[in-house]
Amino acid sequence: MSASSSFRDRIRQADMETVKAGIRRANRFAAYSSGLPRLINRFRARRSRDVLFIWVPKAAGTSIYNWLHAEIGMLKLKEPFAVRGGFPGRGPVTFGHMDVSLLIERGLVKETFVDHALCFALVRNPFSRAVSLYKYLHERRRVTGDLTDFLEVVAQGVEAVGLYNSVGLSQANPQCRWLFRRSGHLFPHKIWKVEELEQRIPEIRACIGVEHAPAFLNKSSGRVPELSGRDIDLIRSIYEEDFERLGYSVDPKDCVVA
Template structure:
């Protein structure tokens, strides 16, 4: 997450949505009193003990809201990027098994394991995307939502709304896998739709 007092925005970094590229672009616009929490590539922590103790940079808007106050939270532009859940789940499976390489050897077995045998619901990267940008009642807290599928166009639009110059996004942490649809059968499609149904509905995705 990034909270910029200088430019009055809050960026919620949803896992597996190109967050490192967006962070890199935003950092050149941050002021001395701005806050960032991140772990990969660079390690930064908020000067808020409760947030710093989380140990990761994927802080939700609902989690940071009490520490900013309602006036600031309402006034700042709140944004995030989302990704097709079917594609994002493939990215999760590859990430979670990268050390042993089991996804590369037998992707469907790994996918079935995470969907049906032992879904890691507590893993921050497995969490549905809407949980990072909605409140406890399911109401959307973000003012702008960019999409990974049109990353540069989304970032250009958000930068314009913030009032900062846009810049070409880099491709930090990008995988080299092919089309996500190559990995699925109907059972797996239904499994992802069951777990990430709210993401699919809220962000306008389909298989």
């Protein structure tokens, strides 16, 4: 197969994936527009505790969501129309990587729910999170080049957190962009660090009221992969507020892989 035909095949495959994604989104929109999911979810949540998981990208969110979905039926609503047509205003829920402040401003979520729910988040050392995010995006061909190239692009500015799960490089925002309200106050009542997750599971179970421990307990150990001096400087600069507000060391030697 020639290089040109291989390239055309990749383009066709990418186009087909885009079409399939569009069809899936249209089907979700139609389902949520009916209002039926909200009625079903209201029934399911009638005896459930109000819980809001603030899902910071690349901070063990998928594992936590899968655990809580299985244990307490947590909803995942990561599009505005899904919130409008599927959120009953109570029960356990995550809005994916959307901006909770904007959801409140647009009237999709009541501020009283956020205030009264057990609102929690997980955060991760900015060094290991940056490396993990680069690998995640590179494997999906959403970025090219090496880690330094990626960080240089992020340092120039990325799309803001908004009413979408992700757009462009919005997932590369500092973690604090998901955690703080417009007023500067925190959304989460509880913030746990991914690096301490195994030790914190009993506390998390007690706070949320979960009977069973998760099967994914983090067993990894070691250090963040070798970073160049430029990589270190870029990560320190891009995620300065995360280092300061979340209490992480700016020395990568202190970063345990998680």
